[in-house]
Amino acid sequence: MRQLKLNKAFTLMESGPVVLVTTHDGQKDNVMTISWTMVMDFTPVFAITTGEWNYSYAALRKNKECVIAIPTVDMLDKVVGIGTCSGADTDKFSRFRLTPVQGKVVKSPLIKECLANIECKVIDIVKKHNIVVLEAVAAYVDTTRKEKRTIHAVGDGTFIVDGRKIDRRKMMASKLPYGV
Numbered sequence: 522m523r524q525l526k527l528n529k530a531f532t533l534m535e536s537g538p539v540v541l542v543t544t545h546d547g548q549k550d551n552v553m554t555i556s557w558t559m560v561m562d563f564t565p566v567f568a569i570t571t572g573e574w575n576y577s578y579a580a581l582r583k584n585k586e587c588v589i590a591i592p593t594v595d596m597l598d599k600v601v602g603i604g605t606c607s608g609a610d611t612d613k614f615s616r617f618r619l620t621p622v623q624g625k626v627v628k629s630p631l632i633k634e635c636l637a638n639i640e641c642k643v644i645d646i647v648k649k650h651n652i653v654v655l656e657a658v659a660a661y662v663d664t665t666r667k668e669k670r671t672i673h674a675v676g677d678g679t680f681i682v683d684g685r686k687i688d689r690r691k692m693m694a695s696k697l698p699y700g701v
C-alpha cells in the first residue's frame with residue numbers, strides 16, 4: 522500500500538462507502554462492518570455510529586483507536602458476512618481470509634485486501650447518539666488494485682456500486698482545500 526497524504530484521507534470517505542473497522546483489544550484483532558459514517562472535517566475527522574451492542578465497541582472505547590478499511594465490490598459477500606457475525610465467538614480475519622498488516626501508528630491492523638486503509642484515533646464519543654468521532658493519523662491506498670469500485674448500503678439489504686466519475690474540480694475550486 523502506498524502512503525496517502527493525510528490531507529487527502531477524507532476523499533476516501535466523502536463518497537460514503539461501506540467500510541470495515543478493525544480493532545485490537547490487546548489480545549486479538551477484530552473487524553466489523555459500518556455503513557453509518559460521516560466526514561466531519563478536512564483535517565481529517567470522521568464519525569461512525571456504533572455502540573455496546575457490538576463486540577468491537579469495548580476495544581474502541583478502551584484503546585481509543587481503530588483502522589477504517591475501504592472494501593470494493595468484489596468483497597461484498599465478505600463485508601456482509603463480517604457484519605453478520607461477532608468477534609465474541611469468531612476469528613473474522615481467519616474466517617473471511619483477511620490479511621492483517623501492521624500500521625505505523627495504531628495497533629489495530631490494516632486489511633491488505635482492501636483498496637485503502639486509514640489509521641484513526643478515537644477523539645470523542647457522543648454517548649447520547651452512539652457517535653464515535655475519529656481523527657485520521659495515517660492513510661494508505663493500494664494503487665496496484667484493478668477493482669476500485671466501492672459499495673454503498675441502501676439499508677434494506679441492497680447495495681449500490683460506484684458508477685461514473687464526473688469532474689467538477691474547476692467549478693468547485695474555491696471550496697477545495699489546498700493540495701486536494
Ligand SMILES: Cc1cc2nc3c(=O)[nH]c(=O)nc-3n(C[C@H](O)[C@H](O)[C@H](O)COP(=O)(O)O)c2cc1C
Nearest residue numbers: 553554555556557570571575576577604606607608
Ligand atoms: C452492511 C452492514 C452495515 C452495517 N453498519 C453498521 C453501522 O453503521 N453501525 C453498527 O453499529 N453496526 C453496523 N452493522 C452491524 C455490525 O457490523 C455487526 O453487528 C457486527 O457483527 C459487529 O461485529 P462485532 O460484534 O465483532 O463488533 C452493519 C452490518 C452490515 C452487514
